[in-house]
Amino acid sequence: MPVETTAELEAILGYETIAVVGCSSTPGKAAHDVPKYLLEHGYDVIPVNPFADEIFGREVYDSLADVELRLDVVCIFRPSDEVSEIVDAALERDDVRVIWTQQGIRDDEAAARAEDAGRDVVQDKCMKVQHRQLVA
Known part of the structure; x- marks a missing residue:
């Protein structure tokens, strides 16, 4: 079951x-404003976007596989039909504890795979709002 309770969140x-994943360099887009908010509130935000070199003055990685840093959460700002591939990439890593899809984004089959692999899953919720x- 995806994470729903206040205590879990x-x-x-x-x-x-x-x-x-899908972090944007364009202010005004949720994929830019939400990670910026998280960065401003003390999170270590790692942008993943194959079409950008730098966002928020930080190095941008082309894919999750390219990130050499330890990750706790993979937050997804990509269309629902791309979630499955991103979840598979996250599951190849031992460090990822949580898969989080932003508001309006979900893939129940990919979420079930992640949960079966021992990861927590949050779907269709805005991390900034939460x-x-x-x-x-």
Whole structure:
């Protein structure tokens, strides 16, 4: 079952390192503004986008496989039909604890695979909104 309870969400929001797949360099887009908010609130945001070199003054990685840093959460800002491939890439890593798909994004089959592999899954929720409601 995907994470739904307040206690589970609060625990996840306690993790520090978040890879943002689909992070955007365009202000005004949710894929830019949400990670910027997270960065401003103390999270170590790792942008993943094959079409950018730098976002927020940080190095951008082409894929999750290219990230050599330890990751706690993979936050997905890509269309639902791309989630499965991203989840598979996250599952190839031993460090990822949580797969989080932003509001309007979900893939129940990929979520079930992630849960079967021992990962927590949050679907169709905005990380910024949850942080404001539960932590800030």
